[in-house]
Amino acid sequence: MYKILGKALAVGILSTLASLAISFAFVPLMGGQVAGAGLVMTIVCPIAISIPVSILHFYQADRLRAANAALASAKDQLAEAYARLKHQAQRDALTGVLNRATFLAELEARSRNGHSGGLLFLDLDHFKSVNDRFGHAAGDEALRLVGALLGKLAEKDDLIGRLGGEEFAVFLDAASPDHMLGHSQTIREAVEAIDLRAPSGMRIALGISIGVFHCAPRFDPAEALAASDRNLYRAKSMGRNTVVA
Structure with a gap:
């Protein structure tokens, strides 16, 4: 005043x-x-x-x-x-990666814009037994750690999403087939090395099966997901904790 x-x-x-x-x-x-x-x-x-x-x-x-x-x-x-x-x-509340709807929408956008790359369909092996033996808290922690790991290994323009349950998807933007396979193996080995512990202190072994499909420019997202899912099923049938392209 x-x-x-x-x-x-x-x-x-x-x-x-x-x-x-x-x-x-x-x-x-x-x-x-x-x-x-x-x-x-x-x-x-x-x-x-x-x-x-x-x-x-x-x-x-x-x-x-x-x-x-x-x-x-x-x-x-x-x-x-x-x-x-x-x-x-x-975002998926537990893992912090994209939720299913957002991942699929972003994948559709990449297709419309002429992007190419590698599509990875990932599924944690024997996840139900982790929940049954060690509790859902341990299962949630496994999912959280895998989500964080996928984010840490991703490049700037990659997409990472949780499609549901223990299923994840990764789109490696502009990745060559060789890079796509090498990155998949890196993920598999990193998941296998996760040090997850039960309340008793016992280490909970984790593994992940990965189905891989290389997407050409203007790819069909539905067909690409179906192809990577088929390869994931093959990885499961071959003994799990493996990569199939």
């Missing part, structure tokens, strides 16, 4: 000086004199008018600036909240 009063007083002084300058410049030209009541009015009128009006003006201007700042802050907070909600809506 003191800042507003200071500004208003400055305006009042400037207005008074301007009034005096105008009066002394033009009144003598019209044959009059700036004296007595005329001089008093020349000083009093600008002060009486400018200071109250300036106080009101500066007060309203400060309120408007504060309102604009609050609006900008609220807009930023809303944008951040929307971004968080969008991120949460696209």
Whole structure:
């Protein structure tokens, strides 16, 4: 408030000086004199008018600036909240990777945009026995660790999703067939090396079967998933914890 009063007083002084300058410049030209009541009015009128009006003006201007700042802050907070909600809506709550719907939508977008790459269909081996023997908490931790591992091994433009249960999918953007197979083996070995422990301290051995399919530009996502799923089934039938392309 003191800042507003200071500004208003400055305006009042400037207005008074301007009034005096105008009066002394033009009144003598019209044959009059700036004296007595005329001089008093020349000083009093600008002060009486400018200071109250300036106080009101500066007060309203400060309120408007504060309102604009609050609006900008609220807009930023809303944008951040929307971004968080969008991120949460696209992610699997347990593993942090894309959920099924988002992964499939992103895979469709890559196809429309002419991308090629490797599509990996992954399934944790004997996952039901992990839940049955060690509890669902151990099963959830296994899924979380696998999701984190897939994210750590991924390149910037790769897609990682949880399709449901213990099934994951990875799209290696622009990957060659050799890179696709090498990356799949890296995943398999890394999952096998996960140090997951039961509450008793016993190590829970994990394995993963991977079906792989190389996608040419403008690939059909449904056909690519079906092909990688067939290769996953072959990996399961060949004894699990293996990669089939």
